[in-house]
Amino acid sequence: MGYPTDIPQAVATLIDDHYSxxxxxxxxxxxxxxxxxxxxxxxxxxxxxxxxxxxxxTPDVSDLLQNALAAARPAS
Structure with a gap:
């Protein structure tokens, strides 16, 4: 279960998106x-x-982060 503000945030965002x-x-x-x-x-x-x-x-940088993490790990 999420935080107590999840539903009010969703409601506020949907209303704002629709009327804006x-x-x-x-x-x-x-x-x-x-x-x-x-x-x-x-x-x-x-x-x-x-x-x-x-x-x-925000651009998807997950590949960049995964490659950096793999490069930072010591070879086993």
């Missing part, structure tokens, strides 16, 4: 106030900072 998506007629950032209201937060600041998950634009 221009393809759905939304405006970027418009979902945070609604997500805050749904979660019972007094302002969107906490919701935006701690509940809405950010998109990760």
């Amino acid at each position: 998506d221009p393809d759905n007629g939304g405006v970027v950032g418009a979902g945070a106030p609604l997500a805050a209201a749904v979660l019972g937060h007094s302002s969107e600041t906490v919701t935006r900072a701690f509940y809405i998950k950010k998109m990760r634009n």
Whole structure:
């Protein structure tokens, strides 16, 4: 089982994604106030900072890390 904030984070992220998506007629950032209201937060600041998950634009470097780890291991 995950942390207690997993479900509220998922809810906040889904609401923000839906209402901020221009393809759905939304405006970027418009979902945070609604997500805050749904979660019972007094302002969107906490919701935006701690509940809405950010998109990760990180490249996959797992091969690079595995190769570096293999090179660092002493030969047996």
